[in-house]
Amino acid sequence: MHPSNGRSTPTRPDEEELAARLRAAGCVFAEDEARLLARSGASDEALAIMLERRMAGHPLEHILGWVEFCGLKLDVGPGVFIPRQRSALLVRWAAELTLPGATVLDLCCGCGALAAALADAVEDLRLHASDISGAAVGFARRNLARVQAECYEGDLFDPLPTALRGTIDTILCNTPYVPAHRLRLLPYEARVHEPRSSLDGGPDGLDIQRRVARDARDWMVPGGHLLFEVAEDQEVQCVRLLEDAGFRSWSRSLDEIGTTVVVGQAPSAVPAERRQ
Incomplete structure (x- = not known):
């Protein structure tokens, strides 16, 4: 007293x-x-x-200012999507498909968690990351500074330098995949404190995946890999949309963490009409 x-x-x-x-x-x-x-x-x-x-109801990670993901402590803050632990499967599979020294793009990168985790698993990557959110790109720059990644703000492939065309070996793509009508079912902290643009995948949750699949091959090396995280009930449809875009596609699920990853492999040779 x-x-x-x-x-x-x-x-x-x-x-x-x-x-x-x-x-x-x-x-x-x-x-x-x-x-x-x-x-x-x-x-x-x-x-x-x-x-x-x-x-x-504020997310704990926003309050603390960091999130642990794949053994890394990454900066995150208000208004930015919080990496989910289930996305570790996407990183794990990408690590199996990506060789040391590869060129990697973390598309819809958020705070850069996927790129940071993959760089921790595979040596000497040439990393690039992009997101439509300036706040997210700011955090990505901080989290990827140690691996000297190039980070860009803009819609999907739009902000990338033209010199990257045809050079990317692996695209990590945790695009929004919640169907718009299910957003109201998300936990309060996600609905209120994370940007809608990082959650809303349109009527069936796959709007952004379709846009990515349509344009990705122009940026990839022959035989390169594109990886999506999706919900279990979107698996078949996502495999099909990648095949429709000219990829060879397959999937893997891990029930313990409740996630599904769909992979598309670009053709080993690019048709002449796409090189023009």
Whole structure:
């Protein structure tokens, strides 16, 4: 107690108290989140604000300012899509298909998580990343600075330099794939605090994939690979749209993390009419 004013100083909540308050607010992983908040190094005042924001439904990753993905600690913040752990399958499969020294494009890159994780798994990649969100590209530049990636702001392939045409070995593409009519079913924190453009895939969730598949071959080397993450019920349709665009296509699912990846391989030889 302060003798000058007679008021007691609030004590800093411990992990158990933080977990109890988070649990009461409906946080499913209250204990894990409490541990991260308690060990964030925040001052008492900052911790109180962080707790209130989380209880109000703000994503924990936006509050902390980072997300762990594929063993990496990556910067992320308000208004930017938060990488999902299920996307590790896309990285794992891309690593199997990508040789050291390859040219890689992380399309719809968000904070650059896929490119960063692939660079951690495969040596000496020449990395490029693009996103329509300037905020996302800002975070991607920070997260990819150590691997000297080139980052671009714009719609899909539009901001890429023409010198990249025909040179890309692997395209990682975690495009929005939630059907528009299902957006209302997403968790509150995603619906309210992540940009709609990073979630809304149009009527069937595959609008952006169709646009990518239509234009990707012009940017790829013969035999290069394009990888999409999709929902389980979109698997067959996504394989078909890639085949319709001239790719050889197949898929892989991993039930433990609830994800499906569809791969398209560009033809080994580019028809003459596409080279003109």
